[in-house]
Amino acid sequence: MIGGKSLRRAVIAGSCVAVTTSACAFQGVNSLPLPGAVGRGSDASVYHVEIANISTLEPNSPVMINDVVVGSVRKLTVKNWHADVEFSVKPDVVVPANAVASVGQTSLLGSMHLALSTPIGQAPSGKLNPGATIPLNASSTYPTTEQTLASLAAVVNGGGLGQIGDVIHNFSTAVNGNEAQFRDLITRLDTFVGTLDGQRDNIVSIIQSLNRLSSTFAGQRDDLAAALQKIPPAIDVLIKERPTLTTALEKLGTFSDTANRLVNQSQADLVANLKNIEPAIKAFADVGPDLDALLEYAIHFPFTQSFMDRAIRGDYYNLFAVVDLTVPRLKRTLFLGTRWGQEGAQLIPAPGDPVYLNYTYDPLKTGVTPPPPDAFDDPPPQAPPPSTIADIGPILPFVPPTPIAAPGAEIYTQAQLAAKGVTPIFAGPYGGQPNPPANTPPAPAPPTGGGG
Template sequence: MIERRKRTRVAAASAIALTLAVTGCEWNGLNSVPLPGTEGRGEGSYSVQIQMPNVTTLSQNSPVRVNDVAVGAVTGIEVQDWHALVTVSLNEDVNLPANATAKIGQTSLLGSQHLELAPPLGVAPEGTLRDGDVIPLDRAGAYPTTEQTLSSLSVVINGGGLAQINDVTRELNAALNGREDSIRDLLPQLDQLVGSLDSQRAEIISAMEGIDRLAGTVNEQTDTLARALDDVPPALEVLVGQRQNLTGALIALGDLSDTATRVINESGDDLKSNLASLSPILRELAGTGDALTEVLSLLLTFPFTMKTIDQVFQGDYANLNMMIDLTNQRLDENFLADTGLGVTLGGLEGALGSIAGVAGQANDPLGIPEPSGPDLIQPEPTPVSAESDSPGGAPTP
């Protein structure tokens, strides 16, 4: 019996030694030995490697989960270029995109951990995860552990603002006590304000975009603004040097304002009278219509209008057609009327009722009138026409 037990012990030791030899003569505890019945060990399973920045307490044979369902196990953990390289074995039916993510999570509060595989968030899935693929560092990480959560909570409770909640509550109670009606009226007004702001979201966004564009334009003109700011001190020095003159000008402007006010107050009635007298003049000017503008067109080109002056003057000569009345009676009426010499020139012609010695008018304005007897009366003046082609435009009688 004793020898049988010895043989059993020797066989067990030999089996252990053989297992160590087959696994590379390395022993990392029971977790380094594949456990029967775990996921990812069956036929058709495939391996994937994951670059992890920190494996925390993850160990070999830890489960691999997809949507909280175990689909594989961790088969190896090693160090590679200052980070961990985790090898996992997955069941054949596990279908994940090639850009899947990996995170270490805590399975229970006792500290056991697992590896969570999931499709990427916010990114479209690409390809299919296959045997031998590697999930890089930028898609690997870990969920906060219980220790980290409790540590953060202790910071909030001990060194954060949680201790001041009592003070905040007391101050709020003191501020609201006795003002319940005002607060009750404030709430609908606040709701109306929020609703108004919500209805003007487009305008507010447009204004903010305009401010952003303005800021961008100002940023583009930084050099110009810097030069302008550099030029401000010399300009201020000039203003400081002219301070007395500016002060005197402002004082004089004040005196002018006082004088103008006094003049207006003293001459108010006269000013009103002048404005009242000006009203009919302006009314008559308005009544002239286009006549005033037509007269103004003759002012600079008298005796010709601006519309016909180019027809009168052709190069170095001018066309002229005039009717000149040089009778004694006309000269007497125009130049000697109301004088001591009045009716001197027109006495004989006035008595006869015609031009002295002339009883008719030639058909040719440049010809000599035909004589007639005293019976024929010609009251009309003798027209005399003259045309000039001289450069100066002077008429030839």
Template sequence: MFRNRPSGRILTAGALGAVVLLSGAGCTWEGLNSLPLPGAQGRGEGAYEITLEMPNVTTITRNSPVRVNDVNVGSITDMQVEDYTAIVTVSLNEDVRLPANAHAKIGQTSLLGSQHLEIFPPPDGEPEGSLSDGDVIPLARAGVYPTTEQTLSALSVVLTDGGLAQFETIASELNTALDGRQVDAKEVITQLETTVSGLDEQRADIIAAMDGLDRLSRQINDQTDTLARALAQMPEAVALINDQKQELTTAMVSLGDFGNKANQVIDAGGGQNLVDNLRDITPVLDSLANAGRDLTRALSVLITFPFPQAGIDNFLRGDYANLYIHADTTMPRLSETFLLGTEFGNRMAGLEGYVGLAPNPLAGANPFSLDIPRPEHSGEEPFAELPPEPGSGAPTEEAPR
């Protein structure tokens, strides 16, 4: 039989203690950082928790300090991953007051690699509100400062073949490109400056044009169904045009012939004469344009002649009015009115006018056939009497022999 030694008892007690610790930790073990460390900030009475959405947590762990203005005010209590985003829960002391729009970044505390979570007010804009228990700082206001490894890596790229070694080649190629072309290069730079200045002066117009393009895009987007129907009917329209291609070609050729004829007419009539005629007709057209309203009103009288429409509305109370016109269009009346004093004045009087037997009004009158009183003797030599015309019917006296 074996005897229990003191070392066996110690091992048994250690195993029991490990079992108790694993049971208290939820049967998981993720190192000492998975357990709450005594003395950490944000663990006291009145502490409150907030959640942060981080793009990357680098090497930060639970119980890492949370700083505000380089002062530890809390610690990280939990970290989870959801949809490729780190969800970090921090616990802050009761007296810590931060704006609701605060930002958060993970930074390196020392060159040895320790890291902390820094919370600070918004760099742009004024602080708003106040963070309270359960609030969330979104991913848009979270980030990570460059680490020492990233800084040294970038510096090594610059100091080796990544940058400095290329400056000599760049300078050499630039000198080769500009050798003998300094004037051209200066002119190019001057023109570039002029172009940039012109674009800057027209910035408002460019913005307005972009706004107009945006409005046009929205209108086109609103008319999507109409455009779809138009595009669906486009093949039929193209087929119709294709079927009438010969007619359209003939119409275009005829239009060209008409233009040639018009040019020939203009050339034959003299270009300057046409210009003068158009210039002379301009005042007439201006007068017609100025009298357009009055001319329209005057022409409207023709519809209700001889009564104007305005007068009918004022004195006529009914549906219609009767108008009787007695028109005397007999030949004697026409000869005494419309044709009086014209060549047809007497020829339209009676039947003689139809057969042309009426006397010619333009012929000289026969003074012997007219009843004209003889003028009284005034002591002067009387006028010699003219012999009567044969066939006039007047008595004739024989001269003494």
């Protein structure tokens, strides 16, 4: 007897514990798996679908594909303000990867079900992996019978359905007798809508361009505001300067009238001048074909192009020339035969002349002509010691070659030149030798070489 009471107490305590621990999760009989539900086996494939409104959908509701029951709803939960429906299907059922879910009513007064299908106009593709979730944007809910009847009642009772007859009667009265005008209006509206449809891309492009322009204006808002603030003072300045601008425009008009009269009066002279200048322009145009050859010849004057082609092999031509434009040289060459010419003019030695080495540019080495003996009475003039003159040495540090090839090409020192009575020639601003007396014959010129 005692054992029976203990057993009953244990059963009651266990039942209380079971009820206490499972009271929070128990949501009625539908929250438990019902016998005979499709797709509730251990090998069933489980999926999730997010739905914004599940209406009266309950657990154990059927899951249908092409109006065939392939599974059942397992559990309903709330996730981020929408329902998360967990359902399972039979293991041999393939759920397409592009499947969409919808909650509908099985019959007019029947229960709700979850339907899986593909989007309209698309064929099933791929396979949805078990455990995957159909997103919220791929689910929908059909209106229930109650919602349909409520909407119909709103339209019939308070939606203006009773005034449809009046609307139709008034429209018929307006159309009666104006059928041609309404037909023309409809035709014009059709043409207008067709034109708008044909220009749809251009309209979209204009809207996009306006959007970019608005964005540019928005980015330059500070600059536009600053410009709008600075424009009124500028307009005030223009208003103040309006008399000056008006006077300037009047003066410009006067100048235009004067210029017009001048052009009209000098038209004949201008045409005559243009006609007179025509021969000069024509001659210049005639020379035009030979102008390139002239410019080419001017670059390498005095050589011709044929000489350049035959004499030069490469890009450069080495030329060393000495141009002697001194007055004595011009007197004996270019000015000879004129009033400025002089046949026996003493030449300045040029490079290549035998006495060129005796020529100096240094005025300190030209020597000093001694004064005449009677220039000073006290003390009597004394000649410089020979050693002093001899110590001057040759003018240039050059050892003359021996033997001398041509007469008159000897190289003398300053003392030897003084002993022979010959003074070195200097072309500078200092006098090299005194002028000979009028009755003295000119001294023979030293032999010279031709200068380039």
